[in-house]
Amino acid sequence: MGEIMIRTVAVIGGGAAGMMAAVQAARAGARVTIYERNDRIGKKILSTGNGKCNFSNEKMDISCYHGSGRDLIPVLYETFGVAETKRFFEDLGMRIKEVNGYLYPASGQASTVLDLFRYELERLSVQIHTGQQVTAIRPSNNGIMVKTMQHEKYYGAAILTCGGQAAPGTGSDGAGFKLAGQLGHRILPVVPALTALRCEGTYYKQVAGVRCDAKITLYAAGDKICEERGELQLTDYGISGIPVFQISRHAAYALREQKHTTVKISFLPDDDEDACEKFWQERWERKAEQTMEVFLTGVVNKKINQLLLSLAGIRGSEKAGEVTGKMRQKLQSLYRSWEVTVTATNPFTQAQVSAGGVDCAQVAYNLASRIVPGVYFAGEILDVDGICGGYNLQWAFSSGTIAGRAAACEM
Secondary structure, three states: OOOOOOOEEEEEOOOHHHHHHHHHHHHOOOEEEEEEOOOOOOOHHHHHHHHOOOOEEOOOOHHHEEOOOOOHHHHHHHHOOHHHHHHHHHHHOOOEEEEOOEEEEOOOOHHHHHHHHHHHHHHOOOEEEEOOOEEEEEEEOOEEEEEEOOOEEEEOEEEEOOOOOOOHHHOOOOHHHHHHHHOOOOEEEEEEEOOOEEEOOOOHHHOOOOEEEEEEEEEEOOEEEEEEEEEEEEOOOEEEOHHHHHHHHHHHHHHHOOOOEEEEEEOOOOOOHHHHHHHHHHHHHHOOOOEHHHHHEOOEOHHHHHHHHHHHOOOOOOEHHHOOHHHHHHHHHHHHHEEEEEEEEOOHHHOOEEEEEEOHHHEOOOOEEOOOOOEEEOHHHEOOEEOOOOHHHHHHHHHHHHHHHHHHHOO
């Protein structure tokens, strides 16, 4: 009998996608090595879901994703989707808690997910080199050369799971894009995503910390881009909260293209135009003798009332019945559609993920490079980003699985 050749696989980056890729490649029979620039693997996982690790979502749909790799989602998730991810963690011993479709470890600790990965990697004898940054990857007659500051080694395959540029303190500083670029891959523009927006004006400190239900609509150069609804958080520099996070990648690209970018905020999201008009008309009639401060009490948060009064040019001490029709319309318009100008997103240091990355047109459905045989990609390094709610971790686990199995078996 001939000698059985064991395929060797290098995984560049020990985040969520990298750990999953390593586990799946090792389970498929490969000898796997993880290279991680930090002093430990899985650092970013610990901060996900406010430390509770929202690792997936039962409400999975292609509309929850953006980027050139969006069409990969149905194919990959058919092989390893939400059900398979749940089974993977349950088999490792994790109880799962579901809250409105959001999936968490029942322990309420992100460390549970990391610990289970660590135990499984150890069981599979995966080598983990921490504190080693990969500086180059090159194909050769001996396989894929992986170079660090410490050494050069050759592998049958290499999987790039270096992350994007968000939260660089956890290791995702864009170094993976440089490696992919050296291999000839096209890197699509990278911007912060799932982050807050900075807005023009000096009056935000008046409402900083206020949270309220609102509908927000993003415009770029006058064109409507997208719309979200949820709990808006007003900050001392602009707007935040989940609905803002959801639109932030679109705002980032609009700003990058130097388009005038605005957001219209409705503080009365349940009412259409006619309902709003009726609401205000009845209020003006019933409360004509009240001061405007009293008149607006109970409409929305008091601090928002005060700010919008100021923006409308109306004094809080003025009687409601003395406010002119023109000023009334201006005030009503602010409640229904307060327009703010966006000047910037928060930087990568305050973003949950980055949008952009390796162009998925140059990647096959098994996430193999179409340019360099033996090279694979998974996770945030690819031009795929999801909305809030566990979608980005699900992408990491699904893409890590596909790339890991493919690298081990050359599917």
